[in-house]
Amino acid sequence: MTPPHRCSPPFGNCPKGNSSTEAYIAAHHILLAHASVVQLYREKYQETQQGFIGINVFAYWFVPMTNETEDIIATQRAHDFFLGWFVDVLVFGDYPGIVKKRAGTRIPSFSKDESKQV
Numbered sequence: 001m002t003p004p005h006r007c008s009p010p011f012g013n014c015p016k017g018n019s020s021t022e023a024y025i026a027a028h029h030i031l032l033a034h035a036s037v038v039q040l041y042r043e044k045y046q047e048t049q050q051g052f053i054g055i056n057v058f059a060y061w062f063v064p065m066t067n068e069t070e071d072i073i074a075t076q077r078a079h080d081f082f083l084g085w086f087v088d089v090l091v092f093g094d095y096p097g098i099v100k101k102r103a104g105t106r107i108p109s110f111s112k113d114e115s116k117q118v
Ligand SMILES: *[C@@H]1O[C@H](CO)[C@@H](O)[C@H](O)[C@H]1NC(C)=O
Pocket: 008, 009, 017, 018, 019, 020, 021
């Protein structure tokens, strides 16, 4: 078992956790924490340290199996979930529409200020 030792079927069999909700909550807080630390660094340390700060997004790339519309849409959806889940937030201030639609109430939302900060 790998950290954080929280999951639920069908994604794993852990003593505690909920795989259909907790990943969205954890990712949300990673994004907010990132935004907060970037702001702190820029305000207090960057000028004297002349450093850089960023986030590393580990991603997969998908190619449609065929050129059928269904496969192309599925590929876009995979990109939205694997990459857009983080990158859309950093670039546009919100999750991709399809991610919000599919996740429904399981995904937290950003306030206007949080959206601007991320
Ligand atoms: C996970 O949370 C969802 C939404 O609250 C709930 O419907 C589901 O039953 C929970 N699953 C587990 C394994 O606790």
